[in-house]
Amino acid sequence: MSRSKRARAPEANNFVRTDVLARTARIFQILFVVALIALLLIFIGITQRNRALADAPSTRAPTKNAVAVLNPNAPLIALVAGHSGGIDTGAICADGTREVDVTTDVARRAKNNLEARNYRVEILAEFDARLNAATREYSPRAFLAIHADSCIFSASGFKVARAEISAIPQEEDRMVRCLIAAYADATLLRYHADSITRDMTHYHALGEINLQSPAAIIELGFLGSDAETLKKRDLLAQGVADGLDSFLKGNECK
Numbered sequence: 001m002s003r004s005k006r007a008r009a010p011e012a013n014n015f016v017r018t019d020v021l022a023r024t025a026r027i028f029q030i031l032f033v034v035a036l037i038a039l040l041l042i043f044i045g046i047t048q049r050n051r052a053l054a055d056a057p058s059t060r061a062p063t064k065n066a067v068a069v070l071n072p073n074a075p076l077i078a079l080v081a082g083h084s085g086g087i088d089t090g091a092i093c094a095d096g097t098r099e100v101d102v103t104t105d106v107a108r109r110a111k112n113n114l115e116a117r118n119y120r121v122e123i124l125a126e127f128d129a130r131l132n133a134a135t136r137e138y139s140p141r142a143f144l145a146i147h148a149d150s151c152i153f154s155a156s157g158f159k160v161a162r163a164e165i166s167a168i169p170q171e172e173d174r175m176v177r178c179l180i181a182a183y184a185d186a187t188l189l190r191y192h193a194d195s196i197t198r199d200m201t202h203y204h205a206l207g208e209i210n211l212q213s214p215a216a217i218i219e220l221g222f223l224g225s226d227a228e229t230l231k232k233r234d235l236l237a238q239g240v241a242d243g244l245d246s247f248l249k250g251n252e253c254k
């Protein structure tokens with residue numbers, strides 16, 4: 001008995017050990033499965049995040065690169081920086097303000113503004129080589145000469161005009177309307193309708209480009225009475241850019 005008792009004891013111990021081992025193995029098995037599921041979830045999470053990251057730049061890229069990489073097929077806008085590129089600086093006021101500095105700065109800012117909207121923009125000098133009355137080859141989708149009015153204090157406001165004799169009067173009238181509406185909105189200057197001069201309606205450059213290219217000239221305001229507004233160059237550029245954009249989008253601007 002005592003022998004068999006002694007003999008059973010290890011058996012019982014073995015049985016208990018096997019049971020413990022089996023339980024431990026099952027715990028490890030469960031832990032293994034849980035770890036596997038956790039790893040799988042982490043993997044799915046990373047994959048989805050990577051996919052989202054990969055998608056994000058492709059949707060951001062066009063706006064981010066709009067300024068740097070211009071579409072060669074984008075509509076071309078031409079801006080004349082009035083009185084630039086020559087010895088005539090336009091009006092010079094008592095405080096030293098020169099018309100050419102205003103027109104050049106506004107043309108540059110309007111260019112940046114329009115390029116950010118995916119237009120191509122070329123700034124021309126007053127008597128640019130691209131302007132040629134004999135060939136009239138230059139054919140932008142919109143052409144705007146930028147000038148500013150005299151240093152007087154007896155008048156205030158801006159003006160926009162097209163050529164008196166136009167090959168496309170309806171298109172050019174629409175362009176003038178769009179510019180007037182947008183520029184008034186941006187600058188809060190009033191439209192000085194009564195003083196459109198022959199200098200504007202017979203402005204040289206309007207007859208030196210393709211007559212099918214819609215063209216106009218703007219006087220941004222009076223260097224005298226509108227001096228404070230004319231210092232807000234981004235607003236002036238915004239008005240010019242909004243007007244051209246609205247015209248090129250086909251708005252009637254009534």
Ligand SMILES: [Zn+2]
Pocket residue numbers: 082083090091099147148
């Ligand atoms: Zn001028």
